[in-house]
Amino acid sequence: MGTKMFSESAIERIEQEYKEWLQEYEKALQKLPERLERFSTVSDMEVKSLYTPLDIKHKDYMEDIGFPGCYPFTRGVQTTMYRARLWTMRMFAGLGTAEQTNERFHYLINHGETGLSVAFDFPTLMGYDTDSPLARGECGRCGVAIDTIEDMQRLFAGINLEEVTTSMTINPPASVIWAMYIANAENEGYSRRKLGGTIQNDCLKEFIAQKTLMLPPEPSLRLVVDTVEFGTREVPRWNTISISGYHIREAGATAVQELAFTIYDGITYVEECIKRGLNVDDFAGRLSFFWNSHIDFFEEIAKMRAARRMWARIMKNRFKAQNPRSMMCRFHVQTAGCSLTAQEPYNNIIRTTTEALAAILGGCQSLHTNSLDEVYMIPSEFAVKIALRTQQILAYEVGVANVIDPLAGSYYVEALTDRMEEEANEYIRKLDEMGGMVAAIEKNYPQMEIADSAYRFQQQVERGEKVIIGINMFPSEIPPLEVLKIDPEIERLQIERLHRFKERRNKIKVQKALDELRRRCEGKPCWENNVMPALIEAVKAGATEQECCDVYREVFGTYTDPASF
Amino acid sequence: MGNERKLRILIAKPGLDGHDRGARVIARALRDAGFEVIYTGCHQTPEQIVQTALQEDVDMIGLSILSGAHNYSFPRIMELLRENNAEDIVVVGGGIFPLEDIPKLKAIGIKEIFTPGSKLEDIVKWVRENVKPRKAAA
Numbered sequence: 260m261g262t263k264m265f266s267e268s269a270i271e272r273i274e275q276e277y278k279e280w281l282q283e284y285e286k287a288l289q290k291l292p293e294r295l296e297r298f299s300t301v302s303d304m305e306v307k308s309l310y311t312p313l314d315i316k317h318k319d320y321m322e323d324i325g326f327p328g329c330y331p332f333t334r335g336v337q338t339t340m341y342r343a344r345l346w347t348m349r350m351f352a353g354l355g356t357a358e359q360t361n362e363r364f365h366y367l368i369n370h371g372e373t374g375l376s377v378a379f380d381f382p383t384l385m386g387y388d389t390d391s392p393l394a395r396g397e398c399g400r401c402g403v404a405i406d407t408i409e410d411m412q413r414l415f416a417g418i419n420l421e422e423v424t425t426s427m428t429i430n431p432p433a434s435v436i437w438a439m440y441i442a443n444a445e446n447e448g449y450s451r452r453k454l455g456g457t458i459q460n461d462c463l464k465e466f467i468a469q470k471t472l473m474l475p476p477e478p479s480l481r482l483v484v485d486t487v488e489f490g491t492r493e494v495p496r497w498n499t500i501s502i503s504g505y506h507i508r509e510a511g512a513t514a515v516q517e518l519a520f521t522i523y524d525g526i527t528y529v530e531e532c533i534k535r536g537l538n539v540d541d542f543a544g545r546l547s548f549f550w551n552s553h554i555d556f557f558e559e560i561a562k563m564r565a566a567r568r569m570w571a572r573i574m575k576n577r578f579k580a581q582n583p584r585s586m587m588c589r590f591h592v593q594t595a596g597c598s599l600t601a602q603e604p605y606n607n608i609i610r611t612t613t614e615a616l617a618a619i620l621g622g623c624q625s626l627h628t629n630s631l632d633e634v635y636m637i638p639s640e641f642a643v644k645i646a647l648r649t650q651q652i653l654a655y656e657v658g659v660a661n662v663i664d665p666l667a668g669s670y671y672v673e674a675l676t677d678r679m680e681e682e683a684n685e686y687i688r689k690l691d692e693m694g695g696m697v698a699a700i701e702k703n704y705p706q707m708e709i710a711d712s713a714y715r716f717q718q719q720v721e722r723g724e725k726v727i728i729g730i731n732m733f734p735s736e737i738p739p740l741e742v743l744k745i746d747p748e749i750e751r752l753q754i755e756r757l758h759r760f761k762e763r764r765n766k767i768k769v770q771k772a773l774d775e776l777r778r779r780c781e782g783k784p785c786w787e788n789n790v791m792p793a794l795i796e797a798v799k800a801g802a803t804e805q806e807c808c809d810v811y812r813e814v815f816g817t818y819t820d821p822a823s824f
Numbered sequence: 825m826g827n828e829r830k831l832r833i834l835i836a837k838p839g840l841d842g843h844d845r846g847a848r849v850i851a852r853a854l855r856d857a858g859f860e861v862i863y864t865g866c867h868q869t870p871e872q873i874v875q876t877a878l879q880e881d882v883d884m885i886g887l888s889i890l891s892g893a894h895n896y897s898f899p900r901i902m903e904l905l906r907e908n909n910a911e912d913i914v915v916v917g918g919g920i921f922p923l924e925d926i927p928k929l930k931a932i933g934i935k936e937i938f939t940p941g942s943k944l945e946d947i948v949k950w951v952r953e954n955v956k957p958r959k960a961a962a
Contacts, residue, residue, distance in 0.1 A: 381840035381891055385867070393869065396896025397840055470842030470866045510845050597845070601920075601940040634940060635920060636892070710848050717849050721944055730941045737939055739923050745892070822865025824835075824848040824855075 262320040265312050273312050284308065301555035301725065302513035303715065304678070310670035318673065323568070327663045329583075331571040333564050333676070334664040335622040336587040341660035345373075346618075347625035348650045349426060349591065353378030353402035354637045355749050357413035360403040364418060366640060370647055374625055375456075376426040377414070378402035378637070379436070384471045386432040386808030389753045398750035401637065402428075405436065406757050406805070408798045411443040420444045425456040426501070426591065426625075431473030433460035434482050435807040438794035441494065446799070457498035457547060457591070460486055463524040463696055467705045469506035470820060473808065476697045478815035481784045483528060484535045489791035491542045498547040500528055501591065507705075508551035509597045511713020514562045517551060518679055519686030520696075520705050522569055526687075527696045529578055535784065539578050543585035552614040552621070553595040559614070560666055561675035563621030566590070569680055592618035593627040599634045601737045602729035607631040612649050619659055620666055626650055636742040703823050710824060757803070764801030772797035773810055780814040829957045834882040836864040836873040838901065841891035846918060850886060853944040854951065870900040877905075877913060884914040884955045887934075894921060894929065902933050914955045918942070 265273075299305045318324065325331060328338030337343070350372050352363045364375055379402040382394035388406045389398050398404045405411060415425075429436045437458045441451050462479035465471050473479070483500060490499035504512075504521035512520065525546065532542055548566065552559045570588035574580040594614035599607040608631050615628050628646040630638030638646065654660055666672045693699045700706070719725040729735045775793045782788035797807055835851045837844060844866055855861045862880050864873060877885050887898065898917065905911050917929060918938040926937050935954065938947055 381893075385840050387840075393840065393867075396893035397891060400892040401841065465842075470844055472842070472867065511849075635922065710852075713845050714849055714852050717853075717944060737923070737941070742922065747895070820844075820865030820867060822863050824851040824861075824863045 262322070264318055264320055265316055270312065270316050277311055277313060280309075300514070300558040301553055302515065302558060302712075303719070304513070304515070304558065306671075306675075310674050312670060314670050314674035315677070318677075323677075324667055324673070330575070330586060332567040332587055334667055336567065336589050336624070340622065340663040341619075341654075342663065345654050345660060346623050347374040347424070348372050348647060348654075349374035349376045349625045349627055350643060350647055351376045351378050351428065351593065351627045352643070353380070354743065355399035355403065355745050356753060357403055357405065357410045359399070361414055361416050361418075363640075363643075364415075367643070367647065368418075368423075370644055371651060372647055374424050374426065375418070376627060377428065379427075379429055380404045383432070383436070383804060384429065386435070386473050386805060386811070388757060388803050388805035389750065390757055391805060396747075396750070398753055399745050404749075404753050405439070406753070406803050407760050407801065408439050408443055408446075409760055411439040412446070415443065420447065420449045421453045421455075426459075427456065428459045430459055430462055430465050430469070430471050431479065431811075432804060432808050433458045434486050434790055435794055435798070435804050437486060438791060438807075439798045439804070442795050442799045451494050453496065454494055455496040457501050458486065459501045459503060459549070461500055461503045461524060461549075463527060463700070464503050464506055464521070466700045466818075467507055467520055467524075468510035468512070468709060469503075472818050472820060474811055474815045475818045476700060478811070480527070480531050480697070482790060482811070484531050484537075484784065485789045485791060487528070487532050487542050487545070488535060488537060488786060489789055490545060491537065493791075495545075498545050499542075501547050501549045502528065503549040505549050505551045505593055507709065508553060508595065510709050511597075511716060512709045513712050514553065514555075514558050515679060515682040516686070516705075516708055516712060518562055518566055518569070519683035519690075521548065521550075522566065522573065522683065523687055523690045523696050525570065526573060526577070529574075530695075533578070539574075539580050540582040540585050543574060543578070543580055544582060544587070547624075548588050548590035550590050550592050550618075550621075550623075551595050552592045552618040554598040554610060554614060556613060556617050557672055557675060559617040560621045561672055561679050563590070563592075563618070563623070564664075564672070564676045565679035565683065567622070568676070569683060589624045591625040591627070592621070592623040594618070594629045596629055596633060599629060599631075600727060600729045601634045602735040604631050604634065604738070604740055606729060607634070608645060608649065611646060612653070615649055615653055616657075616659065619653055620664075622664060632740060632742050635740060637745075639741065639743045703821060706821075706823055760801065761803070768800040769797070769802050769806070772800045773802055773806060776807060777810050777814060780810060830858065830860045831884065831951065831955055831957060832860045832862070832880060832882040833884045833886060833951070833955075834862050834864065834873070834877050834880060835886045835888065836868055836876070837866045837888050838868055838870060838873060838897035839889055839891050839893045840867055841889065841893070842866050843890040843919075844888070846890075847886075847888035850888070850918060850944070850947065853948060854886075857948040857951075859951065870897050870904055873901055874904040874908060874910070878908060878910060881958070882913060883958050884916065884951065887915065887917045888919050889917065890919045892920070894919075895925065898929055898934060899932050912958055
């Protein structure tokens, strides 16, 4: 039996009344016209003045909306949502050396943060050690420098790795950094089966948006599947991919593009894992997602609700998953860095609060709130505390976590959720026709779609059609602000420390371990050639991040930015 | 005649940071304004940038950087331009810079620094007013 929400006679009556109301509206506009020629979301999706049951008249409650924890998960992935457990407050943190970042971790935990998230510096993100000529001037600037297992040990000193879950934003070298994490945890006496956390490990969005580029797409996917396969067998509490829309959005995509390209990246990973011979229900439950929460409040909530429903339908229909857990789009959210301004930076607190509220109403599992000074630099302690307190005020004071998915049934939010899904599905059809995401990336398709959106938005800002307070409305200067300073001297100290480490280790053992890694990389992708066991041996023996990544680069080749604009 | 040649501009991303939204938007805006634009893509060393600038015979280099590593890459690029007798190429920077770094960068010859919130229109105007085609190499 269907569960339509309005009877035909009710719809008929509302239709009639709506027409009459529209006439009233037109009349009223003659006295006082609308403020804008066109009302649209930050993604430039045009919206009407009013939404009514007419906009959701075809919706079937059980099929399209349903109950929390139940297919299609529109209302949330857990049955109890925030009534039983709040989202994890997980602040992205990394600065300078491993010791400085460890100090920041303890500071955040002491102020009530409930999960860790590591920001690595650019050399680490790109698979270079601090002593690489390509790393000059970068050490510790945008995150923490990690070259060796000893750095990893310093990073997590005094933190119980079986109690706290750790998310690590690392992509092409994800397997290496994960191996260091596991190896360090084992050295400290923890069991790999009890470790919980996430590696971002989403190579496709690197080509599309974030541009942390190392290997060509095909071998990048092979390494991703190796980590999924290893996690499924050996580290069952670990999320092996965080399929990320965040960076796609920051690069200028619309909400629909973020949704569509990210879901399609997810489809690609599932296909690759199935090709390896994995059973979809054995691994899909450990795939997680990462969304941006941008400044347009309702659009973001609709996007997150649509993401859950889309992923559930895709996993059930396209991949024939049986286990409900395989169908759950569990996700982390970060508020939109690109919505912040250097002008009047304290206004960023208000922007971030609104975006965090959207993430909560969108049903996130964990959340990072940006600090007011992140436009300039890695946040100061002062600024990061306000950002964490923002989440705590929303969690404990405001009452938004008391009721599950409170915006369900809003005519506007439901209609917008539908539209997000429909428009994203258009892209998915198109990507299918193009032969999949790798083929699309090679044609520069998602990259140029995003570049077009970014340019369009910038032009709208220039014309004043999109408003940014402090920039094109009530413009203001960039003030001097007390921001965190990274001492350039740490680069020299980190290099010295790395060189001492290299002298101390057993070189023959390192070489043997790297040879084994190379043999596996050169071999056919399969469990016997999975890189993870070899990497864990290699980093335990003292191989550095770059030494492992150099094996990758030598075997698989490198990839350079096609530089399209 | 020579003055009518379109200005040639290199937009370059030094260092390892991949934040290329700004660089690509600026590249398009300059192209739409009628300049010839070459974009390097991400992850360029100072040596690669200067080599491209010379090969492409550009009149201006726009360096986009958001990682904070400008205090290494910018001086190195200026040094390489001088070594190659190309110090008349106008060099500007765009991205995130601590306010106290800006005078230091200007002192080494960076002509202008464009910070977050800069208007495309103003950047185009600045280029028109401040960059002239280089005299052909002897």
